[in-house]
Amino acid sequence: MSGPDVSVVICVYTEDRWEDILAAVASVRTQSYPARETLLVVDHNPALLDRLTKEYKEVREVRVFANAGPRGLSAGRNTGIAASRGEVIAFLDDDAVAERDWLLRFAAAYADPRVMAVGGRTVPIWASGRRPAWFPEEFDWVVGCTYKGLPSGLVRVRNVLGGNASFRRSAFDAAGGFATGIGRDGDKRPLGCEETELCIRLSRARPDAVLLIDDRAVIHHRVPEAREHFGYFRTRAYAEGLSKALVARSVGAGKGLESERRYATRVLPSGVVRGLRDAALARPGGAGRAGAIVAGVLTAAGGYVIGTVRARRGGATFTVADIEGERDG
Numbered sequence: 317m318s319g320p321d322v323s324v325v326i327c328v329y330t331e332d333r334w335e336d337i338l339a340a341v342a343s344v345r346t347q348s349y350p351a352r353e354t355l356l357v358v359d360h361n362p363a364l365l366d367r368l369t370k371e372y373k374e375v376r377e378v379r380v381f382a383n384a385g386p387r388g389l390s391a392g393r394n395t396g397i398a399a400s401r402g403e404v405i406a407f408l409d410d411d412a413v414a415e416r417d418w419l420l421r422f423a424a425a426y427a428d429p430r431v432m433a434v435g436g437r438t439v440p441i442w443a444s445g446r447r448p449a450w451f452p453e454e455f456d457w458v459v460g461c462t463y464k465g466l467p468s469g470l471v472r473v474r475n476v477l478g479g480n481a482s483f484r485r486s487a488f489d490a491a492g493g494f495a496t497g498i499g500r501d502g503d504k505r506p507l508g509c510e511e512t513e514l515c516i517r518l519s520r521a522r523p524d525a526v527l528l529i530d531d532r533a534v535i536h537h538r539v540p541e542a543r544e545h546f547g548y549f550r551t552r553a554y555a556e557g558l559s560k561a562l563v564a565r566s567v568g569a570g571k572g573l574e575s576e577r578r579y580a581t582r583v584l585p586s587g588v589v590r591g592l593r594d595a596a597l598a599r600p601g602g603a604g605r606a607g608a609i610v611a612g613v614l615t616a617a618g619g620y621v622i623g624t625v626r627a628r629r630g631g632a633t634f635t636v637a638d639i640e641g642e643r644d645g
Contacts, residue, residue, distance in 0.1 A: 319424070320402070320423055320484075321402040321404070322351050322352060322402045322403075322405075322482070323351065323352055323400035323402030323405050323406070324344045324353070324354045324405075324419075326341065326355070326356050326409075327389055327393060327407075328356055328357070328368070328410045329359035329392075329410075330364065331361070334367075336412075336538060339413050340409070340410055340412060340413055342413075343408075343415075343535075344419075345378075347416060347419045347420070349420035349422075350419075351402075351406075351419060352402045353402065354379070356368055356372070356379070356380045356381070357382075357393070358380065358383060359383045359387060359388070359392050365380065381396070382395075383395050386496055390493075390495060390510045397485075397493060403426075404426055404484055404485065405483055405485060406419065406422055408480065409480070411538040412438070412479060412480070412538065414480075414534070415535065418436065421532045422530070422533055425530060426484060430525065431526045431528060432487040432518060432526065432527060433476050433481065433484070433527040433528070434527075434528045434533070435527075435530075436480040436529065436530055436532075436535060437531040437533065437534050437535075438460065438461040438477065438536075439462070439535070439536050440456060440536075441537060441538050442539050443538070443544060444544055448601075449600045449601025449605075450608055451549070451605070451608065452587050452608050452612075453587075454583055454584055457477070458549055458553065458612075459537070459539045459543050460479050464587070465582075466529065468531050470528060470529070471528065472528055473528065474516065474527070475511060475512040475515035476528075476529060477511060478510065478511035479537065480535045487525070488639045489639070490521040491514065491522070492517070495514065509559035509563050512563055549611075549612065550615050553612045553615040553616045553619070554615045554619040556619065557618060557619020557621070557622070557623060558620070558622065558623035560576065560620050561620050561624040562627060564620075564624070565624075580613060584609050587605065587606070588606045588610065590602075591603065591607075
């Protein structure tokens with residue numbers, strides 16, 4: 317099958333997700349467009365590293381590594397990039413499974429040499445079996461999934477979403493790796509936005525770069541019961557505000573908040589109206605969804621203000637990694 321060699325990187329950190337990790341790897345191994353390799357990067361957990369090494373010691377196309385950098389998702393991804401051999405590097409969350417044509421959709425998009433990154437669509441699998449009535453689709457990014465308001469089809473975007481994304485290797489040569497100090501670092505606060513910062517930095521380094529989302533490149537992402545509650549929703553929204561402040565510090569508020577302004581002025585008001593209309597028609601959850609959207613906006617805005625103040629005082633720092641590694645055959 318012609319097309320670029322694709323390495324898949326899955327960053328893992330806890331044995332609590334053991335079955336999910338095995339399912340994620342299995343979904344990569346059964347792709348219609350075979351991956352060249354799957355790299356499991358373990359984030360400072362020796363017991364999990366040893367267990368996975370033993371699990372896959374007889375599986376040639378699966379390689380297990382320890383995160384070579386500081387604790388956190390960004391450093392783990394950078395470790396995977398450096399160790400990978402493919403022309404394209406795809407990233408899959410450790411609690412997600414990819415549909416059979418996931419890599420096929422990614423690979424097809426790279427036929428255009430201008431394409432530097434391709435993302436896909438992430439569908440939630442709710443632990444309770446269905447979406448909570450109050451949870452607005454416009455905020456599915458809170459649980460790491462594709463949210464209402466993103467364009468459909470194969471479309472050009474400012475940034476891809478990290479749990480279901482791929483990059484041409486030369487993108488990292490041009491822009492460096494994921495920034496440490498942004499995103500999840502093993503702390504309890506669910507930060508993010510490291511892929512947004514990278515994509516904006518990439519577009520600056522390569523003004524001709526094309527970044528795409530293909531909603532046919534689908535993965536299914538588990539949402540644990542703890543994340544179905546308003547407490548997590550609020551915490552994640554606040555953390556997003558903090559993260560966006562770091563992104564704005566890195567690339568400027570113009571680019572850093574360009575998509576967010578459209579989202580806040582077009583998508584979210586429509587969601588509030590729909591929620592209120594559903595409430596008027598006595599449909600379940602309508603008032604809750606409208607209220608959650610308003611609360612989410614205010615909480616994220618508060619996080620952004622706090623994050624901006626901290627950044628100006630020098631209380632938040634991040635580092636862009638240069639990617640180096642052997643890429644033997």
